[in-house]
Every structure is written in C-alpha cells, then in structure tokens.
Amino acid sequence: MRRTVLLIISLALLAGTAAYAHHSYGATYDTSREIKLEGKVVQFVFRNPHSFVHVQAPDPAGAEQRWAVEWAGTSQLSNSGVSRESLKVGDDVIIVGRPSRVPGEYRLLMVTLKRPVDGFTWGTKGGETVD
Amino acid sequence: MWGDMDNAFRNKIVHMGLLLTVGVLMSLPAFAQPARPAIPIDIAGEWRLENNEEDTTAQPPLGDYLGIPFNDAGRMRSDTTAESIWGIPEFQCRPHAFPHQWRGLGGARILKEQDPLTRDVKTYHIQFMRSLDRPVFMDGRPHPPAWAPHTWTGFSTGEWIGNTLKVTTTHLKDGYLKRGGPQTSDMYTMTEYITRHDDILTIVTYMDDPLYEDEPYIQSTTYYYDPASTVATETCNGSAFAENGGTDRHHVPHFLPGQNTAWKDWLKNEPGIPEEAVRGGIKTVYPEYRSTLNGSTPIASLTVPSSKSTFAVDKRIADQSPKDGQVHVMPVQGNIYMLVADGTNITVSVGQEGVLVVNTGSATMSDKILAAINQLSSSVTAQAATNKCAGADCPGIWGWSSPYINSIISSPAPSKPIRYIVNTSAAPDHIGGNEKLASAGYFPRVAGFGAAVENVGRIASIVAHENVLNRMSAPAGKQAAAPAAALPTDTYFDEFNKLPAFVNGEAVVLYHAPAANTDGDSLVFFRRSDVISAGNIFSTVSYPIIDIDKGGSIEGVINGLNQILDLAVAEYRGQGGTYVIPSHGRLSDTADVASYRNMLVMVRDRVQDLIKKGMTLEQVKAAKPTMDFDGRYGSNSGSWTTAMFLEAVYKSLKEKK
Numbered sequence: 001m002r003r004t005v006l007l008i009i010s011l012a013l014l015a016g017t018a019a020y021a022h023h024s025y026g027a028t029y030d031t032s033r034e035i036k037l038e039g040k041v042v043q044f045v046f047r048n049p050h051s052f053v054h055v056q057a058p059d060p061a062g063a064e065q066r067w068a069v070e071w072a073g074t075s076q077l078s079n080s081g082v083s084r085e086s087l088k089v090g091d092d093v094i095i096v097g098r099p100s101r102v103p104g105e106y107r108l109l110m111v112t113l114k115r116p117v118d119g120f121t122w123g124t125k126g127g128e129t130v131d
Numbered sequence: 132m133w134g135d136m137d138n139a140f141r142n143k144i145v146h147m148g149l150l151l152t153v154g155v156l157m158s159l160p161a162f163a164q165p166a167r168p169a170i171p172i173d174i175a176g177e178w179r180l181e182n183n184e185e186d187t188t189a190q191p192p193l194g195d196y197l198g199i200p201f202n203d204a205g206r207m208r209s210d211t212t213a214e215s216i217w218g219i220p221e222f223q224c225r226p227h228a229f230p231h232q233w234r235g236l237g238g239a240r241i242l243k244e245q246d247p248l249t250r251d252v253k254t255y256h257i258q259f260m261r262s263l264d265r266p267v268f269m270d271g272r273p274h275p276p277a278w279a280p281h282t283w284t285g286f287s288t289g290e291w292i293g294n295t296l297k298v299t300t301t302h303l304k305d306g307y308l309k310r311g312g313p314q315t316s317d318m319y320t321m322t323e324y325i326t327r328h329d330d331i332l333t334i335v336t337y338m339d340d341p342l343y344e345d346e347p348y349i350q351s352t353t354y355y356y357d358p359a360s361t362v363a364t365e366t367c368n369g370s371a372f373a374e375n376g377g378t379d380r381h382h383v384p385h386f387l388p389g390q391n392t393a394w395k396d397w398l399k400n401e402p403g404i405p406e407e408a409v410r411g412g413i414k415t416v417y418p419e420y421r422s423t424l425n426g427s428t429p430i431a432s433l434t435v436p437s438s439k440s441t442f443a444v445d446k447r448i449a450d451q452s453p454k455d456g457q458v459h460v461m462p463v464q465g466n467i468y469m470l471v472a473d474g475t476n477i478t479v480s481v482g483q484e485g486v487l488v489v490n491t492g493s494a495t496m497s498d499k500i501l502a503a504i505n506q507l508s509s510s511v512t513a514q515a516a517t518n519k520c521a522g523a524d525c526p527g528i529w530g531w532s533s534p535y536i537n538s539i540i541s542s543p544a545p546s547k548p549i550r551y552i553v554n555t556s557a558a559p560d561h562i563g564g565n566e567k568l569a570s571a572g573y574f575p576r577v578a579g580f581g582a583a584v585e586n587v588g589r590i591a592s593i594v595a596h597e598n599v600l601n602r603m604s605a606p607a608g609k610q611a612a613a614p615a616a617a618l619p620t621d622t623y624f625d626e627f628n629k630l631p632a633f634v635n636g637e638a639v640v641l642y643h644a645p646a647a648n649t650d651g652d653s654l655v656f657f658r659r660s661d662v663i664s665a666g667n668i669f670s671t672v673s674y675p676i677i678d679i680d681k682g683g684s685i686e687g688v689i690n691g692l693n694q695i696l697d698l699a700v701a702e703y704r705g706q707g708g709t710y711v712i713p714s715h716g717r718l719s720d721t722a723d724v725a726s727y728r729n730m731l732v733m734v735r736d737r738v739q740d741l742i743k744k745g746m747t748l749e750q751v752k753a754a755k756p757t758m759d760f761d762g763r764y765g766s767n768s769g770s771w772t773t774a775m776f777l778e779a780v781y782k783s784l785k786e787k788k
Contacts, residue, residue: 027191028217049367052374068376101215105384106377108376
C-alpha cells in the first residue's frame with residue numbers, strides 16, 4: 001500500500017515537472033488581457049518544453065500575420081486528450097489567448113481553442129490550462 | 132620474559148615495531164590532506180528539491196527584483212530584456228542559467244568519477260532536468276584562459292573546506308538570476324558551498340557579477356536525498372522558429388527604456404511591498420532598510436555593509452584579448468586554430484596542403500605570428516612519431532621498415548607553407564602582417580593564369596573583397612595606404628566568394644557583409660571544420676567599430692551577425708556546434724553571437740526611438756541609451772570609445788532616413 005502511494009506521488013511529481021515552463025508565463029504574457037484570433041492553422045508543433053500552434057490571422061490593424069500560440073508540453077496535452085494528430089493544417093480555429101507583453105510581437109499564450117467544424121475544444125474543462 | 136629472549140629475537144621485534152611505527156606514520160598524511168575532509172562526504176546520489184522558494188514552482192512576476200543588489204545597469208538591462216527572448220531560435224533550447232538552475236524543478240543527480248587506482252573523486256557530474264552535463268573538476272586543474280569559450284554550465288573546479296565542497300565556476304554565458312527578468316552578464320563568477328547534513332543538501336550560491344550588482348547576490352537552496360527519485364529529462368526538439376510569431380527569424384523582442392512597468396501591475400495586489408524595494412539595490416537588501424520605511428532615515432543617507440566583488444571585471448574582459456606582445460594558440464575544431472596575437476585574433480587552417488590564415492595581425496607582431504604558424508604547422512603535419520612497427524610487420528611498399536627507422540633518425544619535415552591569406556577588412560591589425568606572411572608563403576601559379584594579379588612571384592595568395600584592395604591601394608602617381616607586396620592578389624565583388632578548390636580537405640567560402648564595419652567586410656566559413664571567422668563584425672570585448680566614412684553602418688553589422696546566425700548550427704541546447712572566431716575576444720558560438728546581436732538591436736532601437744523624439748546627437752549621448760552595456764563593451768578612452776560608437780549608430784540611422 002505504502003509503495004503504491006509513493007508511486008502515485010512520484011508520477012504526480014513527474015507529470016507536474018513536465019508542465020513546468022522554462023520561461024515565466026507571467027513575465028512573457030500579459031495575463032490581465034485576452035485577445036481573440038480567428039484564422040487557419042498553418043503549423044502545429046507538438047513538442048517539449050511547450051507546444052505551439054501557428055495560426056494565420058489578422059492583427060488588430062487588419063493585416064494578416066503568422067501568430068505563434070504557446071500551448072502546453074506534450075505530457076500535459078496528452079493527459080487532456082490532445083495528440084499530434086488533433087490539429088490539421090488548414091483547420092479554421094478560434095483561439096483566445098493572452099498577448100505578449102512586448103509591443104509588436106505576434107505570440108499568445110493559449111487560453112481556449114475551438115474548431116467550429118467538429119466542435120473540438122480545449123481550455124474549457126478542468127485542468128485545461130497552460131501552467 | 133623480555134630478559135629471557137636472545138638478542139637476535141629481541142632485535143627482530145624492535146625492528147618490526149619500528150617498521151610498524153614508520154608505516155603508521157607514513158599512512159597518516161593520506162588521511163590528513165588539507166584539500167578534503169578525512170573521510171570525504173559523499174554527495175553523490177539522487178536529490179529532490181525542497182520546493183520552499185518562491186521561484187521554484189511559482190511564476191515570478193516581471194520586474195520583481197526584491198533582494199537583488201542591482202546597480203542601475205543591472206536594473207536597466209533587466210527591465211529592457213523581454214522574457215520572450217526565449218523564443219529566438221538561438222535561445223529556445225537553452226537550459227536554465229546557472230544561478231537559477233538549482234531551483235529549477237526536476238531534481239538533481241550528482242555522479243562521481245573516480246581515479247581507478249587511488250579512488251579519489253576526480254570529477255563530480257551534476258545533472259538537472261534540462262541541463263547539460265556539468266563537470267566539477269576535483270583534480271586541481273586551473274581554469275581555462277580568458278579567451279576560451281563560455282558555456283551554459285561554465286567551467287567548475289571544486290575543493291573541500293572541512294565538510295563543505297566549495298565549487299568555483301567561471302566561463303559562464305549570460306543568463307538570469309531567476310526566471311522573470313533579473314539578468315546577469317557573461318562575466319560573473321559563481322561560487323557554491325555544498326554541504327551535506329545527513330540527508331539534507333544545502334547549496335549556498337554566491338553570484339559575483341560586478342557589472343550588474345553592487346555586491347554579490349547570495350541564495351541558498353535545499354535538497355533532500357531521495358534514492359527513489361530520478362532526475363526528469365526533457366528534450367528540446369522543436370523547429371528553430373517554432374516560438375516566433377511573425378515572419379522575421381531575426382526578431383529580437385525587447386522593451387525600450389521606460390516601456391516595461393509590469394511590476395506596477397502586480398504591486399497593486401501587494402500593498403505591503405514598497406516599490407523602491409521591488410526595484411532592488413544594495414540598500415534594500417539589508418535589514419537597515421526598514422528604518423527608511425517609517426521615514427526615520429532617508430534612503431539617501433542610509434549606509435549598509437557591503438561586500439565587494441572578488442575580481443576586477445575590466446581586467447577579466449580585457450584578458451579575453453590580451454595586449455601582451457605574445458601569441459597564444461587556441462585549438463578550435465577540425466583544421467582550425469585561433470591565434471590570440473597581442474589583442475587580435477588570427478584564424479589559421481592547418482593541414483597537409485599548407486596553411487590558410489585569416490588576417491595577419493599588426494606589423495610589429497609578424498615575426499612572432501609567423502613563428503607560431505610554422506611551429507603549429509610542424510606539430511600538426513610533420514610531428515616526429517614513435518615507431519609503430521618492426522621488420523616485416525611494417526605495412527607499405529617501402530621494404531624492410533625503412534620509413535619508420537627514418538622517422539626516428541631523421542629530423543622532422545619542414546612546416547607547410549602559407550597558401551592563402553584572407554583579409555576580412557583593411558583594418559591595420561588585419562593586414563599589418565600581409566607582406567611578411569605572404570612572402571614566407573607560396574601559392575602555386577602558372578604565369579598568366581590562376582591569379583587576378585600576375586607576376587606576383589612565389590608568395591601566398593591574398594584574398595579579400597575588392598573594397599579592401601580599394602582602401603589599400605591608390606591610382607598611379609598617388610601614395611597607396613599599403614605597400615604593393617601587402618595588397619590583395621585575388622579579390623571578389625559578389626555576395627560571396629568560394630575559394631577555387633578545397634583547402635586542407637574542406638570548402639572555404641567568404642561572405643561579403645555589406646556596409647558593416649566598413650564597405651569591405653567578409654566572413655570566412657570553413658564548412659567541414661564548421662568554424663566561422665567573423666572579422667570585425669563580432670567582438671566580445673567592445674562595441675563594433677563602425678567607420679561611417681568607409682561605408683559602415685549599424686544595420687550592416689546587425690545583418691552580418693544575422694548572417695553568421697543563419698550559417699551556424701548549435702550542437703545541442705544552443706551551444707557548441709559551429710564555432711565563431713571574433714577578431715577581438717574569446718572563442719564563441721551561436722549563443723554568444725546572438726547575445727551580441729541582441730545587444731546591438733536593443734541599442735539601435737533605443738537610439739532610433741530617441742531620434743524619432745527629435746533628439747540631437749548630444750541629447751542622445753546624454754540619455755545614455757547604452758548604459759546597461761557600457762561596462763561590458765564600452766570605453767571612455769582608447770581608439771574606440773562609447774561616444775564614438777553612439778555617434779556612429781546615430782549617424783548611420785540618420786543617414787538611412
């Protein structure tokens with residue numbers, strides 16, 4: 001019994017470390033703001049330490065930009081049912097994220113993702129936060 | 132009984148007793164060496180981090196410098212460095228900087244490497260989740276010279292002081308004290324005191340970075356021995372541009388001075404913390420600071436104890452490119468060596484074909500440089516070797532062992548000649564030795580073929596961009612800047628120039644960096660050795676020398692550095708791989724070039740912003756837009772001062788408009 005408890009604690013610790021960012025999210029992104037992108041997936045980088053979704057979408061001035069949306073690492077995404085096959089290039093998506101603190105940077109921290117064509121979502125259920 | 136013994140037996144016992152006594156005495160020093168405790172503490176094993184510090188699991192807020200004895204330069208550098216700098220291709224796989232590494236999650240593993248005979252610990256190896264192997268040498272070896280490369284893990288040596296292992300680390304790259312902003316330079320020394328009490332490991336780290344701190348920053352971290360745990364491993368395998376939004380692979384995120392006020396946001400929820408303390412500084416570190424909070428002591432008149440840096444940082448920077456009248460040889464990679472010659476680096480390719488030299492140093496150093504090149508060539512290509520075989524066992528077509536006997540009895544073959552000289556610019560310390568080195572070399576020519584300039588005799592080929600030749604020569608009847616024998620014999624005018632054939636078994640390509648330091652700068656890429664000789668575009672000891680009158684510009688230098696970054700590939704986690712030799716300073720890699728490029732982009736954008744605000748050159752200088760980098764790269768005296776650099780940046784940006 002004791003061994004089982006230790007094993008569970010160890011696994012929990014390991015899972016926790018995989019989600020640990022090398023940089024500070026709070027320092028990178030303005031966590032008090034959210035912006036919404038509506039565009040097409042042009043690349044999905046499913047990797048550690050963090051995954052990235054690249055989306056072609058207009059900036060606030062209306063000009064098309066390639067946005068890098070930072071997502072969780074592979075362990076955390078896998079635990080929430082996301083795999084490298086979950087997003088396809090060309091998917092129309094609606095992403096809500098926290099913008100970079102640096103003016104003029106086209107990157108976001110993922111808060112929610114929605115693919116209207118099949119209702120796929122991330123970020124609305126418990127545990128689906130990038131941390 | 133003693134009296135009953137015969138004399139012979141009695142003598143035998145006395146002798147045995149003496150021998151035992153001597154033996155015991157002889158063995159004592161082995162247990163009393165001052166360099167380590169009587170029984171060295173075993174720190175090897177798996178260690179679990181005690182997560183009791185704010186910056187282990189929590190996301191530290193931007194601009195939180197509580198407890199950091201920052202000076203103004205450190206504060207400015209940290210305020211203007213964006214955390215999303217992690218996203219640039221060169222940094223996204225870097226491990227944690229070492230001041231923070233002990234507090235990064237994932238545990239620590241300490242391994243020991245023993246001498247097989249004495250069983251002394253020769254080296255400890257410390258591993259973390261994302262780190263590279265970090266050896267701590269216990270064998271008393273010295274730290275490398277200042278012109279050796281810096282790495283993420285640095286160069287560490289250890290010694291026991293009682294039951295505490297003292298680890299001294301130098302040669303670290305620039306990084307950060309903790310996540311979320313507070314930066315370090317690349318000139319700091321880190322000293323760790325590692326003590327084990329039963330199953331608790333305490334690590335006290337002492338970061339001595341006088342460029343950014345008024346006194347060393349000290350922190351302690353606790354680990355627990357946990358043989359059941361294992362160090363987590365996390366690879367970094369993303370594409371180089373995964374983290375960058377936009378389409379500019381050379382984008383450098385940063386804040387302009389005054390733009391980053393993030394600490395004000397989180398302070399709204401921390402009413403008990405004074406803003407002054409959040410900004411760090413030596414006066415806020417000590418308990419005496421509390422007397423300023425109730426107004427009893429104005430902070431301006433507060434005096435606190437302080438411990439100063441243990442080293443002279445100006446000397447440490449200058450030692451990367453020592454002006455000592457000597458030639459120091461630094462092996463690099465493949466065919467390539469770096470000669471550190473009285474303040475100028477000379478890149479040398481040595482092989483069976485001969486020698487290729489990039490830049491020739493100052494004229495006064497020519498004899499010493501030539502002697503060093505000849506010695507190097509001899510040691511690489513004509514080194515006397517011990518006999519490897521005997522009699523009919525010797526392979527080859529030469530008969531009975533003759534080549535091997537000859538190798539012993541004959542003197543070594545002469546060194547190979549200098550075939551090529553490449554000048555990356557017409558700077559005096561790039562061309563000063565052209566005449567002497569070229570005349571000592573030999574590039575095989577057939578009359579009328581094989582060279583842009585005919586009838587140059589048995590000299591080495593001197594290759595450069597044509598603007599270098601333009602700077603050195605003059606029309607007929609006018610005085611040229613350099614003697615005819617020093618002039619380039621082969622020039623190019625295009626974006627790049629491939630040498631016509633392999634040199635020492637590899638392709639050598641020159642890339643023109645337009646309007647950089649001047650209008651004639653080249654980078655030299657040794658493709659198989661994977662080394663780039665960067666010329667004046669890159670330096671680890673000064674701001675780039677930009678000669679506006681000779682066609683230079685800040686934009687051109689940044690573009691040249693970006694070209695190096697495009698050509699170079701890091702070996703792993705953003706370090707190693709392609710090595711880059713600056714004309715002045717230490718041997719470097721992609722991360723070092725990226726740091727230098729980042730610095731110049733920040734300076735350019737700051738000056739550009741001040742120009743947009745309508746400031747004159749004098750007003751720009753007074754605004755001190757380079758204050759956070761001046762201690763590292765600036766100078767108030769000599770041939771290239773901070774004021775001259777700022778003027779060059781200002782003028783090149785004004786002329787661009």
